[in-house]
Amino acid sequence: MRLRSSRVDAYAYSGGCPVREGEPTVVFIHGAQHDHSVWILQSRYLAHHGYAVLALDLPGHGRSLGPVRSSIEDLADWVLDVLDAAAIPRANLIGHSMGSLIALEAAARRPAAVCTLSLLGTSAPMQVSPALLNAARDDEARAFDLINAWSHSTVNALPGCPGPGFSIFNQNRRLMERQAPGVLLNDFAACNAYQGALEAAARLTCPTLFISGQRDVMTPPRATSSLVAAVGERLRTIGRPEPEAIRIPDCGHAMMAERPAEVLQALKTFLNRHLGSKPVD
């Protein structure tokens, strides 16, 4: 479906069924050089189990129009503009990698709009190695190879995503090839430049879930700990529950495809537990 306003012209995948009014909204935000399709299994399940789903294509990615946004802060504003365009006052935000930073920043900018926050494959800061940045600038094909090799814990993740017989590894490679030239460098530069994660954590008011892949080398679990601690301190201060941190064994950065069932289980348990959770203004 398309969500349009004077500020955005966005595509959102609704999980294979129409968005139903009155159901709690879940907004999925993908990472660098990706689109909505990385969430296929999690978004389809939740859409058919009582949630209104919007799996976004970020601007300049996939089917969403407009130039890419060059900072996490701009992308967070874009997500909030999409919520406005869809007349959604409150949503559960779920972000992966770069998308986790966008979700975090959006939740900090407008706490009243965010019921829960789920951050997958996140870290603070989210520094991109010079080798990868250089490759993104000078040789995108090599950058795709590096990302693909670093994003997967195995070439044999079963049962496959979206099902048996599909290659998770090669789908990720082709999906990266589909984005326009220059998008990768833009996305990586945005991740690299973002220094606001801990400040954003200090403004959160909603229940927060962290999901890490035990074998993630792009955003290793240890690189998430400072953000988990900062969110924990903030939520304790305002009397909210501690953040939850789940580590999935034998799982790399591409966790939604490598361990789709485990990621879904973590998300739906968290969302269902906090169903009806009211944001704190």
Place this chain on the structure above:
Amino acid sequence: MSERHYHRFDTLAVHAGSSPDPTHGARVTPVYLSAAFSFRDSDQAAALFNMEQAGHVYSRISNPTTAVLEERMAALEGGVGAIATASGQAALHLAIATIAGAGSHIVASRALYGGSHNLLHYTLRRFGIETSFVDPRDPDAWRAAIRPESRLLFGETLGNPGLDVLDIPTVSAVAHEAGLPLLVDSTFTTPWLMRPADHGADLIVHSATKFLSGHGTVIGGVLIDTGRFDWEASGRFPELTEPYEGFHGMVFAEESTVAPFLLRARREGLRDFGACMSPFNAFQILQGIETLPLRMQRHVSNARVIARFLADHPMVRSVSYPDLPDHPDHVLAQDLLPRGSGAVFSFELKTDRAGGRRFVEALRIFSHLANVGDARSLVIHPASTTHFRMDAAALSGMGIGEGTLRVSIGLEDPEDLIADLKTALRAAEKG
């Protein structure tokens, strides 16, 4: 982060798609001979049926053993996935039926395996799908044959019977200019000799019965989607870009940006036509693929020795093998097939139909049968078998002479093969 690299071909041929069995630790992929798979609970059952979770339901749609073969072939071909089918013909039909229907049109090379020609020229026509056959070496002919209702271009990496090398970069460019995918049959070359995805092909089919299996034991096919073709940008494939009522209004291109074709092929074609592969056959083919690199090296080196022997023999009028300098596609073969032009080729004896028959009957190591890609060397004489009803003029129109023989060179000692051929050549000569 340490530098990581992609696993290379020989490693993928042994490992891709498989891991130790989680229940018993079996290291070799087990044969899961089970028609159906138990659901944990009703919620999981519904989720599996509605593609909300990944898993196996019924072996016509997917099977754990077959899925290993599919993932291995996807890895070897650089595809986003694969579907194993009951035969190579079933793979070709599945590829076509996924995006073509009554009123559709196909542009195909005229240098095709006879079974594929039958499917396109006779059988699919009965279902309203027409095919125009073109000279595979003429890019303008490919371009001129494309119609508004065309859905794909199709050729073999090595054509039949003249071993025409398909100029995949050129033909795929013609296809893509028209917003169409290029489908290739890569049976003769296997991914070890060439990965069509690297040259511009969009969809790949194999008869896995041949070199992939390698031992002439089972029938099977594989369809691979490279994930490169942008179905939505093409605008010619509502099957993938508009709601499909046969699966809850699913818009395949929205579900998966890079693999909508495979989603529909599995959710519709395997489900409804049902030409799935037996898990036992998948197991046999997996065993074959583990040694594919080693076998193909030997197949090719043997074929080169035999082709040179025949080319130098006074009883042989010509040998059609792209590795030889006088083949019309020799230069192209050096570019696209640097590891060799496979192990199947044809040659023309200076004899009549009876001489060809005597040649075949005198062979003792070569097996006289209608197959290729076996560990054993194989031979067939088209004028007395597959094309026996045709007179010399009709044969000539198909590029086949009365003394034409097709061989598939196996893994035996090449000196023994040459000795066998010498005996047969003497028999053909004596009359």
